[in-house]
Amino acid sequence: MTTLVDVPASAQTATRPSAPRRRRGQTWPFVLILLGPSAVLILVFIVLPAVYGLWLSLTNTQLTGFAARDPKFVGLDNYTYLLTSADFLNSLGQTGTFLLFSAIIGQTVLGMVAAILLSRPWIHGKGFFGAAVLMPMVVPEVVASLTWASVLATSPEGTLNRLLNIFGGEPTAWLQTAPMMAIILVNIWRGLAFAMIMFQAALEDVPAELIEAARVDGAKAVQVFRHVTLPLIRGPVFLYLLLTTISTVGVFGLVYFLTRGGPGGQTRIAAIYIYERALQFSQIGIGSAASIILLVIVLVLGAVYVRLAKVEV
Amino acid sequence: MKRTYVAAAFTASVVAAAGLTGCSAGGGDGSDGSVTITIMETKQTNIDAISKEIPGFEAEMAEQGKDIKVELIADVLTDEQFMTKMTQQLIAGQAPDVLDIGENMAISWSSAGYLAPLDDYLSEWDGWSHYYPAVKEAITRQDGQVYSLPSGAGVLNLFYRKDILTELGVDTSQPETWDELIGRLVEVKEKTGDTPIVIPAGTAWGGGTWGEGFMPLLGGTDTEFYDTETDTWDLESPGWLAVFELYDDLVSNGLMPVEDLQNPNPWEPTKYEKFPEGEIQVAAQGTWGWKFDWGPNGATPIEGLVEKVSTWQFPGLRSGDKPYGWSNTGGGYAISEDSENKEAAWEFIKYLSTGEPLAEQLVASGAASARDDLDDVAPYSEEPQLLQAGEDLGESVFVVTGDGAAQIGQAVASATELILSGQADGQQAYDAFVKDATDLLGPTLVKE
Structure with a gap:
């Protein structure tokens, strides 16, 4: 015989916590211990330096000279100075050109073309093609810069000049005659692989039946891409644009090693300008203000991308 | 559950230990008095x-x-x-x-x-x-x-390829003025097609543009560019413009290797390649050229250095200036x-x-x-x-300067870069220099 005893709900609550609450109560120390170190590291190495950078941007701090001994709060003077400085505005313009042609147009378009080509079943040697495109991505930035410095070298021994010579061309000082074009091409070369990988993954998620249906309805390849594929991969495309914008605005080593912002400031993108001001001219206050302005611009661009993509990041 | 806490504690210990290890640093003082x-x-x-x-x-x-x-x-x-x-x-x-x-x-x-x-x-x-x-x-x-x-x-002078100039039949006696030297350099250029002189210039040469190029030229014609009474830079001192115009003369006459000077590490193609090969015949250079650059254990040894290379003092730039070495x-x-x-x-x-x-x-x-x-x-x-x-x-010229020398060097580098890239003549480069230097130095370091 079985005897059933009813226990009042209130008594249950009093004697035992509910399962989800108990789980929460028992796991939070574990979560805290695991997340704590990361949170501390982020706080110490990212948040605090950023806040300190913001503070520096409001001072006339210098790294060297007598001025380094007695920095003063100058309010928004550094921002006013920069936003009325032809040099800084010019560097923002150079950054815009570099970003537009190397990342937004170059990497994105060519990355998409490469991804589409690699998704075609009739393409042979995909492994070789994919590896060739991926290679620039794994080469360290300094090595890539030195390699391209050799390719674009002024002397007749430069790789590109040797190639030109085969066709009877005269040696050209590429980094002097077309410096912006040179760094744009090098950045496209370097960033193409990441774009291709992201777009390849996105294209694989496009249902084949939708494309098939569009073709049955008589759509041509371009129409299929424009009206079916592209809308379906809009999220990854804008996510890529967001990532490449952030990374391209932050490009420093590639340009520094190839042109150092020259000749005559023709490739002085914002990262080079900030480096010069903050570390070469020792004006860390102005350099910090320039960094904050650049950060705000990137955040605005990022917000636009996120809104256009309607993706969660 | 106990296992969970053990895992968590272990993880925390590893992270903490790694952090502390990273914080430790080698000490300088030994506890034993060393x-x-x-x-x-x-x-x-x-x-x-x-x-x-x-x-x-x-x-x-x-x-x-x-x-x-x-x-x-x-x-x-x-x-x-x-x-x-x-x-x-x-x-x-x-x-x-x-x-x-x-x-x-x-x-x-x-x-x-x-x-x-x-x-x-x-x-x-x-x-x-x-x-x-x-x-x-x-x-x-x-x-x-x-x-x-x-x-x-060190004493900075003009080092020249005595062997090449003699072979070309170009006068190797001490030039008294820059006009005289430019005449000889033009002669060398006509005979060889080379860009015969290198003086540090532009941004790629870094601090050398000021310290080993511009300042020795400036100090030889104008010692008033820095006022030790007020510890300020006199940007209106006449030597500045004269030196920018000299750079402009050298570049516009095709006597300087402008492309090499605009590349990163410009001393490599100029001092370490073309001068040793005799394709650049004159170089502004300090005493260390005898050892550090072209000596037997230097960056690019020149065989028979003392027979092939000799030095001139810097010629006079403006009327009345005499040749000089720069210390x-x-x-x-x-x-x-x-x-x-x-x-x-x-x-x-x-x-x-x-x-x-x-x-x-x-x-x-x-x-x-x-x-x-x-x-x-x-x-x-x-x-x-x-x-x-x-x-x-003991006979060399030197001008003592003070705070702001690095900023002046940056402004000079940027202004000479404008000349190298053909974006400015001497006067325009000087104007750009004054603007940049005023900006970089701030009001307290510029003489009113």
């Missing part, structure tokens, strides 16, 4: 020279009952890279105890308070009385104190203000700045002695070019 000091060198010849002297110093200290060890930090860098890197370390209090620095660094860092004044040490050292008065003047900073002791001194003495060994081993560091500097150890370093780097008692000390005594440079030092 002291380890650090010195940083960024040029291979200096690295080799200093590493050779360290055992002798440690042995001498041991004889005196002092247990002092020296750790050499060898990091081959350009002056610009070194200054950028070391500025951060000095601010962070992580700089080596002993630094081997250039003049601009001595000015910039001493005024910021990053270097220890050496006056108290110098006043108790009998070696100090042997330094030439002109050297003492050059290394005394605006606040009247000395922060660096020169390891050597370079403003840097040297310094002690970081945050060093915990200043006494030991000073002992090492004294050792490096005396007798045979100094003579060996001077020969290795190709510098003249800043002291009057070294001419008979081997191996320095066996180097006629260096001895001659030492003699020339």
Whole structure:
């Protein structure tokens, strides 16, 4: 015989916590211990330096000279100075050109073309093609810069000049005659692989039946891409644009090693300008203000991308 | 559940241990009374020279009952890279105890308070009385104190390929004026098609554009560009424009290798390739060219150097100017203000700045002695070019400057870059220079 005893709900609550609450109560120390170190590291190495950078941007701090001994709060003077400085505005313009042609147009378009080509079943040697495109991505930035410095070298021994010579061309000082074009091409070369990988993954998620249906309805390849594929991969495309914008605005080593912002400031993108001001001219206050302005611009661009993509990041 | 806590505790311990390990750093003081000091060198010849002297110093200290060890930090860098890197370390209090620095660094860092004044040490050292008065003047900073002791001194002149010019039938006597020299350079260009002269210019050459190019030209025609009374830069002093116009003349006549000068590391194609090959025939160069650049163990040795190469003094630039050499003495060994081993560091500097150890370093780097008692000390005594440079030092020109030298150097580099890239003539470059320099120096460092 079985005897059933009813226990009042209130008594249950009093004697035992509910399962989800108990789980929460028992796991939070574990979560805290695991997340704590990361949170501390982020706080110490990212948040605090950023806040300190913001503070520096409001001072006339210098790294060297007598001025380094007695920095003063100058309010928004550094921002006013920069936003009325032809040099800084010019560097923002150079950054815009570099970003537009190397990342937004170059990497994105060519990355998409490469991804589409690699998704075609009739393409042979995909492994070789994919590896060739991926290679620039794994080469360290300094090595890539030195390699391209050799390719674009002024002397007749430069790789590109040797190639030109085969066709009877005269040696050209590429980094002097077309410096912006040179760094744009090098950045496209370097960033193409990441774009291709992201777009390849996105294209694989496009249902084949939708494309098939569009073709049955008589759509041509371009129409299929424009009206079916592209809308379906809009999220990854804008996510890529967001990532490449952030990374391209932050490009420093590639340009520094190839042109150092020259000749005559023709490739002085914002990262080079900030480096010069903050570390070469020792004006860390102005350099910090320039960094904050650049950060705000990137955040605005990022917000636009996120809104256009309607993706969660 | 217990297993969960164990895993969590283990993870936390590993992270904490890793963090603490990262925080630990090597100490300088030994608990047994021994002291380890650090010195940083960024040029291979200096690295080799200093590493050779360290055992002798440690042995001498041991004889005196002092247990002092020296750790050499060898990091081959350009002056610009070194200054950028070391500025951060000095601010962070992580700089080596002993630094081997250039003049601009001595000015910039001493005024910021990053270097220890050496006056108290110098006043108790009998070696100090042997330094030439002109050297003492050059290394005394605006606040009247000395922060660096020169390891050597140099005289900048125009080095020229005597063999090539003679073969071309071009006059090799000392040119009295720049007009006369430009006439000869044009003759060389017509006969060879080369760009016959290199003077540091542009941003790619870094601090050398100012220290080894523009400043020697400026100081030879105008010593009033820095006002020591007010510690300000006189940007309206007439020499500035004259030098920018000289650069413009050289570039517009096709006499300077403008493309090479706009590439990163411009000294490589010019001083290390074309001058040794005879494709550049004249180069603005310091005494160290005899060893550091073109000597048997230099960057690019020129076989038969003393037969093939000779020197001219810089010609006069403006009416009434006479030929001159430019002395370079403003840097040297310094002690970081945050060093915990200043006494030991000073002992090492004294050792490096005396007798045979100094003579060996001077020969290795190709510098003249800043002291009057070294001419008979081997191996320095066996180097006629260096001895001659030492003699020339007394007659050479030098202008003592102060805070803002690094900023002036940057503004000059940018303005000469405009000339190299064809974006400005001499006057326009000067105007751009004044604007940049005023901007970089701020109102307190520009003479009204």
